[in-house]
Amino acid sequence: MTIATLPIEDAPRFQKDTRGFATRAVQAGAPHDPVTGAVIAPISLSTTYAQTSLGNPVGLYEYTRSSNPNRDHFEHAVAALENANYALAFSSGSATTATILQSLPTGSHVISISDVYGGTHRYFTKVAAAHGIRVTFTGAIEVDARAMIEENTKLIWIETPSNPTLSLVDIQAVADVAHEHGIMVVVDNTFLSPYIQNPLDHGADIVIHSVTKYINGHSDVLMGVAAYNSSELNDTLTFLQNAIGAVPSPFDCWLAHRGLKTLHLRVKAANENAMAIAQFLEVSPHVLAVNYPGLSSHPQRKVAIKQHRKAMGGGMISFRIRGGLKAAERFCKETKIFTLAESLGGVESLCEVPASMTHAGIPVAAREKSGVFDDLIRLSVGIEDADDLVDDISGAITRVVDSLV
Numbered sequence: 001m002t003i004a005t006l007p008i009e010d011a012p013r014f015q016k017d018t019r020g021f022a023t024r025a026v027q028a029g030a031p032h033d034p035v036t037g038a039v040i041a042p043i044s045l046s047t048t049y050a051q052t053s054l055g056n057p058v059g060l061y062e063y064t065r066s067s068n069p070n071r072d073h074f075e076h077a078v079a080a081l082e083n084a085n086y087a088l089a090f091s092s093g094s095a096t097t098a099t100i101l102q103s104l105p106t107g108s109h110v111i112s113i114s115d116v117y118g119g120t121h122r123y124f125t126k127v128a129a130a131h132g133i134r135v136t137f138t139g140a141i142e143v144d145a146r147a148m149i150e151e152n153t154k155l156i157w158i159e160t161p162s163n164p165t166l167s168l169v170d171i172q173a174v175a176d177v178a179h180e181h182g183i184m185v186v187v188d189n190t191f192l193s194p195y196i197q198n199p200l201d202h203g204a205d206i207v208i209h210s211v212t213k214y215i216n217g218h219s220d221v222l223m224g225v226a227a228y229n230s231s232e233l234n235d236t237l238t239f240l241q242n243a244i245g246a247v248p249s250p251f252d253c254w255l256a257h258r259g260l261k262t263l264h265l266r267v268k269a270a271n272e273n274a275m276a277i278a279q280f281l282e283v284s285p286h287v288l289a290v291n292y293p294g295l296s297s298h299p300q301r302k303v304a305i306k307q308h309r310k311a312m313g314g315g316m317i318s319f320r321i322r323g324g325l326k327a328a329e330r331f332c333k334e335t336k337i338f339t340l341a342e343s344l345g346g347v348e349s350l351c352e353v354p355a356s357m358t359h360a361g362i363p364v365a366a367r368e369k370s371g372v373f374d375d376l377i378r379l380s381v382g383i384e385d386a387d388d389l390v391d392d393i394s395g396a397i398t399r400v401v402d403s404l405v
């Protein structure tokens, strides 16, 4: 798979890469430097590139906000992993969401699942609304979508699994309804990464990621990315990427590309660890409910089997601890390997209480309707030793129970 060196009228930016996932992760978007032969691309920090005459750059680049070699390489790699013809990187996952919403005409209507990341809910209800984009929410999008569609509905927004209750959506079922009305489907695939799920293969029009999470995988880069197959959409989003300017730095692109090369190994390890923890939580008398798509007890397990690689559940879990917010807060103080912190998808294990942290901005009634209760704890399971992680969870729960006596 090569980056098209010169724009050819009808050729996609990236040809589809049919090699195995691991080969694409390691090799895609990683050309050897044509001058030095460097196997790992140099970091091109220059913000501007010389021109031999007016409008005639020496090479392919003019100004880094418009395009940059390291960003090209990273976008190429993400397109290869999401089976996409196009990909664009942004300065954060939230910037990706914002740029997509800003591509819609004023007066547009968007249908979204209710259980979305708190920052996405914030953008939808506080920013998009102020710009004349109306977003309505549903907790059962497969059932409700058709009836919610209006004349000006332009987009259906899905997270699957959702943050933080790990609910799943049958992407193809929603896409079939949406496409009857010329509506685009966006899937935020952050929680599973391209290794476990490829939404474009199930009818989605755009897949996005907070690269900050699994794709970079080391909690040291803030970035987002969108991938898709439509050349018309590419014209629109490429224009907005430059015009809005919410682009990542070359160094962050270089770092995220390096992280992406081990995505399959990291997600596999996190998935195995998460399964062990979910099975422990599922039988604990101190746990009211466990949300993990890898468990046969998950209410949408059939969707996981249909659209997740090997029906994997991924590295994210949420569970309700007996004892309310007090118990949830104490649990996050008692863990010794799981760090209390926002974000997810890194090599280190993290825990948080969405109701008080990542989803605190969502009105109580709305978040509890989605299952985000005060006693809900979210785990981002890292790649430490499984036994150590299970022991950490078990020990923390024991100390919570002792403290409540």
Ligand SMILES: C=C(NCc1c(COP(=O)(O)O)cnc(C)c1O)C(=O)O
Residues within 6 Å of the ligand: 092, 093, 094, 095, 117, 119, 120, 159, 163, 188, 190, 191, 209, 210, 211, 212, 222, 223, 224, 342, 343, 344, 358
């Ligand atoms: C920071 C957290 N989430 C970011 C996030 C975002 C926003 O990504 P940022 O790179 O943090 O801007 C988008 N979509 C999902 C599903 C997300 O989880 C969190 O849930 O702790």
